[in-house]
Amino acid sequence: MINVFIPGGAGYLGSVLSTLLVKKKFKVTVYDSLMFDNNSLNHLKKFNNFKFKKCDVNDIKNISSQLKTNDVIIPLAALVGAPFCAKYPKLAKKTNLDLIKKIVKNIGKDQLLILPNTNSGYGIGKKDSYCDENSPLNPVSLYGKLKVESEKIAMDHENSVCFRLATVFGVSHRMRLDLLVNDFVYRALRDKYIVLFEKNFRRNFIHTKDVAETFLYSINNHKKLKNNIYNLGLSSANLTKYQLCNKIKKYIKDLKIIVSNIAKDPDKRDYIVSNKKLEKTGWKPKYSLDYGIKELIHYLKDKNFRPGNY
Numbered sequence: 671m672i673n674v675f676i677p678g679g680a681g682y683l684g685s686v687l688s689t690l691l692v693k694k695k696f697k698v699t700v701y702d703s704l705m706f707d708n709n710s711l712n713h714l715k716k717f718n719n720f721k722f723k724k725c726d727v728n729d730i731k732n733i734s735s736q737l738k739t740n741d742v743i744i745p746l747a748a749l750v751g752a753p754f755c756a757k758y759p760k761l762a763k764k765t766n767l768d769l770i771k772k773i774v775k776n777i778g779k780d781q782l783l784i785l786p787n788t789n790s791g792y793g794i795g796k797k798d799s800y801c802d803e804n805s806p807l808n809p810v811s812l813y814g815k816l817k818v819e820s821e822k823i824a825m826d827h828e829n830s831v832c833f834r835l836a837t838v839f840g841v842s843h844r845m846r847l848d849l850l851v852n853d854f855v856y857r858a859l860r861d862k863y864i865v866l867f868e869k870n871f872r873r874n875f876i877h878t879k880d881v882a883e884t885f886l887y888s889i890n891n892h893k894k895l896k897n898n899i900y901n902l903g904l905s906s907a908n909l910t911k912y913q914l915c916n917k918i919k920k921y922i923k924d925l926k927i928i929v930s931n932i933a934k935d936p937d938k939r940d941y942i943v944s945n946k947k948l949e950k951t952g953w954k955p956k957y958s959l960d961y962g963i964k965e966l967i968h969y970l971k972d973k974n975f976r977p978g979n980y
């Protein structure tokens with residue numbers, strides 16, 4: 671049985687990933703301080719191949735034995751997003767960067783490290799050509815800078831795979847409504863209108879379950895994938911914000927899209943991303959943007975809906 675340690679595994683991505691790996695019979699250990707949701711892993715407690723501990727993973731004493739005994743380490747604990755990191759810069763550095771340094775220092779060369787980065791650093795100043803893994807990253811926020819640094823540290827470990835994630839969408843056991851697709855679907859249902867600034871800014875997207883499936887894919891294919899960085903997004907979803915709104919309108923017919931030039935969007939990301947490097951390894955995503963939008967509508971309309979039915 672393969673042992674997987676997921677610090678921060680109770681979060682938006684972690685709760686979906688842990689569910690998939692437990693169902694696939696991995697032995698999964700999650701340590702998380704439960705900053706947001708006390709219940710996001712309750713549905714896994716009945717499984718013998720799942721262990722959870724509430725603790726601060728920044729304290730090396732809490733995690734050192736797990737770092738010695740697990741085959742795969744997937745650090746997801748982080749302060750996620752530019753505003754959160756700007757508000758708590760010291761804690762952001764400690765969790766988003768120093769923790770990765772500690773992990774790399776304390777694991778052996780046979781242990782696989784899988785690290786999620788964001789692809790948002792591509793978005794500054796590179797507009798009209800596809801960004802690939804060799805395109806320069808120019809992060810502007812502390813969050814982006816720490817993620818780029820942590821990716822470099824992870825790549826120092828000789829058995830590692832890093833993914834530069836597109837904007838994630840979809841339902842999770844710890845739900846986030848601050849991500850672009852989730853936010854737009856939520857507002858479309860609640861307000862029946864979306865005011866769009868910079869309507870032609872483009873972004874790339876990926877479903878939570880595809881992120882989880884891709885981490886599983888990288889465990890199963892680590893010999894082929896290791897020591898590399900991959901963009902992870904849907905090649906079918908390099909879309910402008912206006913196109914995204916129109917996709918949502920297909921399912922919420924009375925949605926009004928109000929294009930406005932009165933204000934600028936503080937989020938300047940505008941870029942298209944190539945996912946070819948990962949696709950060439952044989953990887954294929956399973957969940958389209960349309961699937962995610964329909965799922966989100968269902969979830970947001972039905973308070974009894976439970977996500978993650980694999």
Ligand SMILES: NC(=O)c1ccc[n+]([C@@H]2O[C@H](COP(=O)([O-])OP(=O)(O)OC[C@H]3O[C@@H](n4cnc5c(N)ncnc54)[C@H](O)[C@@H]3O)[C@@H](O)[C@H]2O)c1
Nearest residue numbers: 678680681682683702703704705726727747748788835838
């Ligand atoms: N969601 C996205 O769109 C996206 C995109 C790119 C990269 N990522 C990366 O994926 C990772 C997970 O993101 P997410 O969206 O699941 O975020 P999230 O905020 O939902 O999850 C982070 C988890 O880490 C835990 N945590 C934070 N500090 C901790 C500490 N000191 N000790 C123990 N637990 C701690 C939190 O309680 C939370 O459960 C992050 O590294 C993030 O940068 C996410």
